Amino acid sequence: MLCQRCKKRPASVHMAEYINGQQREVHFCEKCVQETLSEALNQGSLSEMMGKLIGSVSQSDGEDEQNKTPEAEKTYECPVCGETYSGFFKNTLLGCPEDYFVFNNSINDVLSNSEIENPVHSGKLPSKSLEDTVNENIRQTLNIRIEKALENEDYESAAQIRDRLRSL
Amino acid sequence: MLKENMYKLYQMPNVVMGTQLNLRRNLINHRFRKSACTSELNDIKEKVLNAALELDVFKGGTVFSMENCDFDAIEMFLEKGFIDEEFKESGFGVILVSRNRKITLVINGEDHISLFINGQDDDIFESWETLSDIDDELEKRLGFSFGPKYGYHCSKISNAGTGFTVTYFLHIPMLTAEAEDEDLDFFCEQYKLSIENSIRDSSGISDYSKIENEQKIGISEDEIIVRMETAAVQISERERFLREKVIQKKSIVVEDGIKRACAVLKNAKLITFHETERHLSFLRLGIEAGIVKGLSLKKADSIFSRSTPAYIQNRIFAADPIEEDKFRAEQIQKQLPENIKYEEM
Numbered sequence: 479m480l481c482q483r484c485k486k487r488p489a490s491v492h493m494a495e496y497i498n499g500q501q502r503e504v505h506f507c508e509k510c511v512q513e514t515l516s517e518a519l520n521q522g523s524l525s526e527m528m529g530k531l532i533g534s535v536s537q538s539d540g541e542d543e544q545n546k547t548p549e550a551e552k553t554y555e556c557p558v559c560g561e562t563y564s565g566f567f568k569n570t571l572l573g574c575p576e577d578y579f580v581f582n583n584s585i586n587d588v589l590s591n592s593e594i595e596n597p598v599h600s601g602k603l604p605s606k607s608l609e610d611t612v613n614e615n616i617r618q619t620l621n622i623r624i625e626k627a628l629e630n631e632d633y634e635s636a637a638q639i640r641d642r643l644r645s646l
Numbered sequence: 647m648l649k650e651n652m653y654k655l656y657q658m659p660n661v662v663m664g665t666q667l668n669l670r671r672n673l674i675n676h677r678f679r680k681s682a683c684t685s686e687l688n689d690i691k692e693k694v695l696n697a698a699l700e701l702d703v704f705k706g707g708t709v710f711s712m713e714n715c716d717f718d719a720i721e722m723f724l725e726k727g728f729i730d731e732e733f734k735e736s737g738f739g740v741i742l743v744s745r746n747r748k749i750t751l752v753i754n755g756e757d758h759i760s761l762f763i764n765g766q767d768d769d770i771f772e773s774w775e776t777l778s779d780i781d782d783e784l785e786k787r788l789g790f791s792f793g794p795k796y797g798y799h800c801s802k803i804s805n806a807g808t809g810f811t812v813t814y815f816l817h818i819p820m821l822t823a824e825a826e827d828e829d830l831d832f833f834c835e836q837y838k839l840s841i842e843n844s845i846r847d848s849s850g851i852s853d854y855s856k857i858e859n860e861q862k863i864g865i866s867e868d869e870i871i872v873r874m875e876t877a878a879v880q881i882s883e884r885e886r887f888l889r890e891k892v893i894q895k896k897s898i899v900v901e902d903g904i905k906r907a908c909a910v911l912k913n914a915k916l917i918t919f920h921e922t923e924r925h926l927s928f929l930r931l932g933i934e935a936g937i938v939k940g941l942s943l944k945k946a947d948s949i950f951s952r953s954t955p956a957y958i959q960n961r962i963f964a965a966d967p968i969e970e971d972k973f974r975a976e977q978i979q980k981q982l983p984e985n986i987k988y989e990e991m
Contacts, residue, residue: 575793604785
């Protein structure tokens with residue numbers, strides 16, 4: 479899945495917002511998150527910064543992206559576990575929670591094909607707030623990426639990610 | 647006398663043999679088993695086990711580690727569907743069984759956490775509340791991977807959402823007999839459930855089958871329970887109706903089946919699993935109707951679970967199927983009480 483802001487780099491930060499009970503998901507690359515948040519850093523609370531980031535993607539852009547991604551997702555590889563589209567279709571098992579975002583549209587197709595009318599969660603919610611959960615998801619991605627950078631001895635990237643983790 | 651006893655078959659049909667609730671969760675900062683490295687799996691094992699042992703429900707429970715677990719225990723977990731073959735082979739799998747033996751926590755299975763509650767006559771909503779409370783406590787200590795759209799992230803896409811499965815174990819000889827398959831297709835479609843043989847390595851549907859909810863997303867846990875309860879009641883009603891029909895029209899067939907079952911199980915030198923299954927099903931009918939004496943339903947079910955291909959193959963490792971059939975026949979005769987008998991007409 480490509481970043482919905484720059485439409486160039488793979489998205490690795492995933493967020494959701496609720497407006498009048500309607501859910502909308504947005505996906506960004508780390509660079510866009512960093513740029514937008516640093517602009518907004520001195521201007522308000524975390525929720526305002528999030529709002530600005532999410533608002534930087536127009537609704538219509540999001541819909542276009544969703545319409546065209548199932549095919550594009552076939553070429554993606556999960557940055558966390560290395561799972562590919564063909565890999566998860568072969569044995570029906572995913573490699574990590576991040577795959578739910580990387581292969582978002584394909585998973586939606588799989589669930590819709592199993593005659594589930596509205597494949598959106600409507601059961602029990604975690605006791606933590608949604609904002610905490612989103613933050614945890616970002617931390618999760620960054621933690622795994624820092625491990626990978628260290629494994630590859632890419633210390634510069636590891637330091638950058640560490641700084642981002644500290645700023646959360 | 648026989649006719650009168652036969653009617654008990656549909657007046658008090660013991661169709662539901664048991665239930666199982668299963669809840670799947672994955673830790674927020676870890677990959678699933680398929681991709682996780684050794685240290686990650688060890689980390690998950692330690693974190694989950696430590697968190698679980700802090701809970702009252704698991705205090706004084708038993709920990710089974712796959713590294714040093716005995717054969718009988720592994721076999722029991724496999725038969726109950728708690729674990730798969732991959733889990734059995736891995737050195738990172740741990741199973742924690744509560745002191746009252748009703749609740750089982752499987753760590754590092756297909757998902758990091760898989761909680762099971764098995765019951766027979768229990769209130770299924772109460773069981774769900776228990777499971778949900780344990781889930782809340784573990785979540786406070788560990789944090790689970792969750793997204794607003796796909797709910798609780800699971801290793802298998804079909805489990806995403808609630809990660810909640812309700813299973814009913816059923817004895818439905820009349821529904822599976824003759825050409826009643828269309829009934830089962832109707833139930834599957836109507837209640838979005840799957841029906842399959844309750845034994846993990848047998849294909850198709852048999853007298854001993856289980857139903858499970860297929861849909862786990864776009865539906866709440868309470869709705870899943872209500873849907874599955876309704877399905878179980880409807881299937882029981884249908885089974886009851888068919889038993890009545892069969893008894894009215896073919897009571898001689900049922901009587902013959904019960905008597906033949908007693909004779910074969912007591913005397914066979916070789917017996918296949920499918921033959922065993924069919925005869926034990928008739929014995930079960932006979933016990934419920936009070937025709938077969940000296941054998942309890944529990945014992946009949948125990949003989950059944952000790953006759954499965956997996957159980958037998960793990961016991962004797964025979965290359966020749968005849969050896970397996972011989973061993974199965976011997977085992978059944980050892981377990982059948984001496985005083986088993988049936989009432990004459």
